[in-house]
Amino acid sequence: MNRASLLPxxxxxxxxxxxxxxxxxxxxxxxxxxIAYYAAYxxxxxxxxxxxxxxARALAQQVRVADGRAKLELPKQxxxxxxxxxxxxxxxxxxxxxxxxxxxxxxLPLPAISPxxxxxxxxxxxxxxxxxxxxxxxxxxxxxxxxEFTVLSAETLVKREILAQRILLTVVLPQLVLIVVVALLxxxxxxxxxxxxxxxxxxxxxxxxxxLSIIDDTDSPEEVRPLTRSINEMIRRLSYALSAQQxxxxxxxxxxxxxxxGLSAQTERALDETRIEDMRPALEHIWASSxxxxxxxxxxxxxxxxxxxxxxxxxxxxxLLRQTTMEWVPKALARCIDLGYEGSAQPVFVKGDALLLQExxxxxxxxxxxxxxxxxxITVRLLSRPALQIQVEDDGSGIPEHERERVFERFYRVPxxxxxxxxxxxxxxxxxxxxxxxxxxxxxxxxxxxxxxCITFNKVTRSPHADVPAEPxxxxxxxxxxxxxxxx
Ligand SMILES: Nc1ncnc2c1ncn2[C@@H]1O[C@H](COP(=O)(O)OP(=O)(O)O)[C@@H](O)[C@H]1O
Ligand SMILES: [Mg+2]
Numbered sequence: 001m002n003r004a005s006l007l008p009x010x011x012x013x014x015x016x017x018x019x020x021x022x023x024x025x026x027x028x029x030x031x032x033x034x035i036a037y038y039a040a041y042x043x044x045x046x047x048x049x050x051x052x053x054x055x056a057r058a059l060a061q062q063v064r065v066a067d068g069r070a071k072l073e074l075p076k077q078x079x080x081x082x083x084x085x086x087x088x089x090x091x092x093x094x095x096x097x098x099x100x101x102x103x104x105x106x107x108l109p110l111p112a113i114s115p116x117x118x119x120x121x122x123x124x125x126x127x128x129x130x131x132x133x134x135x136x137x138x139x140x141x142x143x144x145x146x147x148e149f150t151v152l153s154a155e156t157l158v159k160r161e162i163l164a165q166r167i168l169l170t171v172v173l174p175q176l177v178l179i180v181v182v183a184l185l186x187x188x189x190x191x192x193x194x195x196x197x198x199x200x201x202x203x204x205x206x207x208x209x210x211x212l213s214i215i216d217d218t219d220s221p222e223e224v225r226p227l228t229r230s231i232n233e234m235i236r237r238l239s240y241a242l243s244a245q246q247x248x249x250x251x252x253x254x255x256x257x258x259x260x261x262g263l264s265a266q267t268e269r270a271l272d273e274t275r276i277e278d279m280r281p282a283l284e285h286i287w288a289s290s291x292x293x294x295x296x297x298x299x300x301x302x303x304x305x306x307x308x309x310x311x312x313x314x315x316x317x318x319x320l321l322r323q324t325t326m327e328w329v330p331k332a333l334a335r336c337i338d339l340g341y342e343g344s345a346q347p348v349f350v351k352g353d354a355l356l357l358q359e360x361x362x363x364x365x366x367x368x369x370x371x372x373x374x375x376x377x378i379t380v381r382l383l384s385r386p387a388l389q390i391q392v393e394d395d396g397s398g399i400p401e402h403e404r405e406r407v408f409e410r411f412y413r414v415p416x417x418x419x420x421x422x423x424x425x426x427x428x429x430x431x432x433x434x435x436x437x438x439x440x441x442x443x444x445x446x447x448x449x450x451x452x453x454c455i456t457f458n459k460v461t462r463s464p465h466a467d468v469p470a471e472p473x474x475x476x477x478x479x480x481x482x483x484x485x486x487x488x
Pocket of ligand 2: 179366367421422424425426
């Protein structure tokens with residue numbers, strides 16, 4: 001398993017730092033130790049090798065050559081001194097010009113390479129009776145460059161091993177201590193480094209639930225700033241949303257107060273009367289006020305319902321549009337308005353919430369009827385190209401260009417508007433459209449005076465057979481004037 005795949009499971013920053021830093025550090029330490037050990041060991045054993053060479057040379061000085069034959073003249077005490085070593089066993093061997101043994105141990109191995117006048121000394125590792133030894137071989141040459149005799153001096157490796165262990169201890173121990181110190185420093189450093197984060201967390205936790213002030217990050221380190229900036233950005237959005245909500249509640253309460261005040265005033269008026277006929281005008285007012293209040297409450301509920309996070313299903317928008325248009329026929333008839341539908345006779349699917357989409361259409365058609373012209377015409381249209389679009393066109397008074405953005409604000413009504421609207425209809429339309437990834441726009445009606453409200457879907461999922469032609473195709477599409485149906 002590689003380290004990267006392990007990482008996501010390590011949650012602590014401290015553990016992650018240790019995980020990334022300690023193995024490479026340990027590797028560097030090990031490599032450093034090995035190099036330092038071999039360098040130190042090499043220099044130290046060279047001194048011992050020099051000692052071995054001194055012994056070989058001292059022996060060589062005691063060799064006499066007569067008639068080409070070498071002879072070692074060494075008193076017994078001198079041999080004892082020579083062989084004395086507090087740690088190691090020392091061996092020697094003297095050989096003549098023809099490599100015949102002159103003195104010493106005959107089982108002391110010879111050098112692998114023949115000696116030459118240029119390099120009369122050789123050092124090599126070997127064994128005597130299975131015991132590892134270090135050997136120095138020294139050859140003496142005559143004036144013609146021929147070997148006169150060779151002296152081997154050898155010793156076991158005890159003091160060299162003791163030295164190796166000492167070097168190892170002096171090199172490795174500090175490295176181990178270094179690793180532990182670095183690890184501790186890391187742990188400590190990370191803890192120190194994370195203090196600002198903990199302080200930030202404490203500051204956020206300690207806040208009262210309506211404290212939406214900005215977090216002060218002047219003392220925060222650079223790395224923490226993106227976090228505080230994001231939190232501050234979120235706080236700004238939250239406080240904007242909160243104040244918008246508070247404004248909305250205040251507006252809603254204000255709007256509800258009017259019909260409710262009317263209700264109580266008219267009820268008082270009715271109660272002052274004794275005869276039922278005299279109560280009638282007040283009762284009619286009560287009826288109108290309660291209708292307004294009910295409408296307002298329903299609109300408010302629609303707004304609250306059109307919140308993100310709802311489950312969407314595949315909705316046949318063509319069917320929904322036809323159905324909804326049909327439901328408005330009686331209202332249109334009451335004003336002698338010709339209400340028509342143009343669009344696909346086949347299903348056109350969008351992902352959405354049927355109730356909300358219907359609510360959206362209701363508000364648009366309601367406006368078209370309310371602000372349309374008596375004996376006028378309203379057309380509800382479904383187009384598929386260039387994008388899937390719903391159009392509701394009327395031939396009423398129209399909405400002035402400079403009001404076309406404001407009419408979407410909650411509780412906003414164009415001054416002098418007729419009827420008892422709440423100013424919430426188009427706000428609901430926009431909210432539901434946005435929820436479905438669609439946009440709303442208001443244009444002049446192509447046929448002349450009047451308004452055309454367009455809902456344009458940008459992300460739609462459609463079934464393969466449900467493409468609607470851009471120009472209504474007589475075979476596939478449906479043009480229906482409900483008005484003419486109902487007139488017969
Ligand atoms: N089809 C339309 N024709 C003319 N004016 C319209 C139309 N639709 C909406 N409006 C104007 O936009 C305003 C806001 O509409 P809306 O949000 O539905 O509120 P309401 O209908 O309750 O007044 C209305 O007061 C009206 O003046
Ligand atoms: Mg309306």
